[in-house]
Amino acid sequence: MARIFNFNAGPSALPLEVLEEAQRELVDYKGAGMSIMECSHRGKEYDAVHLEAVENLKKLLALTDDYAVLFIQGGASLQFAMVPMNLLGPGQTADYINSGAWADKALKEAKLLGGQVNAAGNTAKDIPTRMPAIESLKLTKGAAYVHITSNETIAGAQYKVFPKTEAPLVADMSSDILSRPIDAQQFGLIYAGAQKNLGPSGVAVVVIRKDLAEKAAATVPTMLRYKTYVEENSLYNTPPTFGIYMIALVTRWILRMGPEALYRQNAEKAGKIYAAIDGNPFYRATAVKEYRSDMNLTFRLPSEELEEAFVKEASKLGMKGLKGHRSVGGIRASIYNAFPVAGVDALVAFMKEFAKKNG
Numbered sequence: 001m002a003r004i005f006n007f008n009a010g011p012s013a014l015p016l017e018v019l020e021e022a023q024r025e026l027v028d029y030k031g032a033g034m035s036i037m038e039c040s041h042r043g044k045e046y047d048a049v050h051l052e053a054v055e056n057l058k059k060l061l062a063l064t065d066d067y068a069v070l071f072i073q074g075g076a077s078l079q080f081a082m083v084p085m086n087l088l089g090p091g092q093t094a095d096y097i098n099s100g101a102w103a104d105k106a107l108k109e110a111k112l113l114g115g116q117v118n119a120a121g122n123t124a125k126d127i128p129t130r131m132p133a134i135e136s137l138k139l140t141k142g143a144a145y146v147h148i149t150s151n152e153t154i155a156g157a158q159y160k161v162f163p164k165t166e167a168p169l170v171a172d173m174s175s176d177i178l179s180r181p182i183d184a185q186q187f188g189l190i191y192a193g194a195q196k197n198l199g200p201s202g203v204a205v206v207v208i209r210k211d212l213a214e215k216a217a218a219t220v221p222t223m224l225r226y227k228t229y230v231e232e233n234s235l236y237n238t239p240p241t242f243g244i245y246m247i248a249l250v251t252r253w254i255l256r257m258g259p260e261a262l263y264r265q266n267a268e269k270a271g272k273i274y275a276a277i278d279g280n281p282f283y284r285a286t287a288v289k290e291y292r293s294d295m296n297l298t299f300r301l302p303s304e305e306l307e308e309a310f311v312k313e314a315s316k317l318g319m320k321g322l323k324g325h326r327s328v329g330g331i332r333a334s335i336y337n338a339f340p341v342a343g344v345d346a347l348v349a350f351m352k353e354f355a356k357k358n359g
């Protein structure tokens, strides 16, 4: 078996242990004589899986009973629309912190729906990349909510602390959910496409304070209404059962390893690569230091030709997916929870070699 070091930004690496567990259970799920994909979403086998995925997420995020955990199809991108559809009433204003490409997409979607949208800060075009400083945010009094992107996956910039807001704080945590300790009660709503830190694509996790699920206008379609998912425990229609099963396994893996140990390991992994960048003028980090992402580490080399050679040579050595997003270029190492320490060590060693040869 040859597993590569997978630096892809999403879909991205899953824990090998989890893949093997899914493989063992694939054809005959716990004696059911069929795979979990073939089980009824109303049957006892799937029911236990669904419940475990919800309970694990509740435990890992230390959620009180005021919150519900939902599974919704359509990825994080559908949440860009569902958030304003459900939470932005007529005549109300929503504040959007425009920190980059993802935040900008969320903001544009809210505008489409005709609500008042205020850009409470804008660093989307800043180079080096950064997040709008919390002290500088221009928040609206009485806003319906404040939208924040915790980690800009493309820019490689991340909020290390979150603003304390009067209005409910809504966060797109697609690329850093469960990667570090947070106080979930600080948020009214958290959403994340699963394919970065939680499982395969095809499902988004939404954590919502239940009172917010009551706010949608009567004209919002059933499937686009948070309340439907809260009331039916995300089982109003057929949910993406295999994706939710994988989330159950991935969250079980986090609980087994211990979230504190995992969070510490994430910080150490990022620290090693940033040390390699800072330790050699051949490399230049793309993000301002205080906002550097621990999940998506972006950096430049002296020229685009060298960057291309870097990606190509790394790939030959089994380190794949290091090319930066097409909109910004450069190098991006995405090292989510499941990305192994050995892969980080391999990259650091390669960076030293490559700089010595080409510097």
Ligand SMILES: *Cc1c(COP(=O)(O)O)cnc(C)c1O
Pocket (backbone or CB within 6 Å): 010, 074, 075, 076, 077, 078, 102, 149, 151, 152, 153, 172, 173, 174, 175, 193, 194
């Ligand atoms: C990947 C990503 C998205 C888009 O997720 P989809 O599930 O593909 O819709 C949104 N926001 C952030 C921060 C992302 O990293």
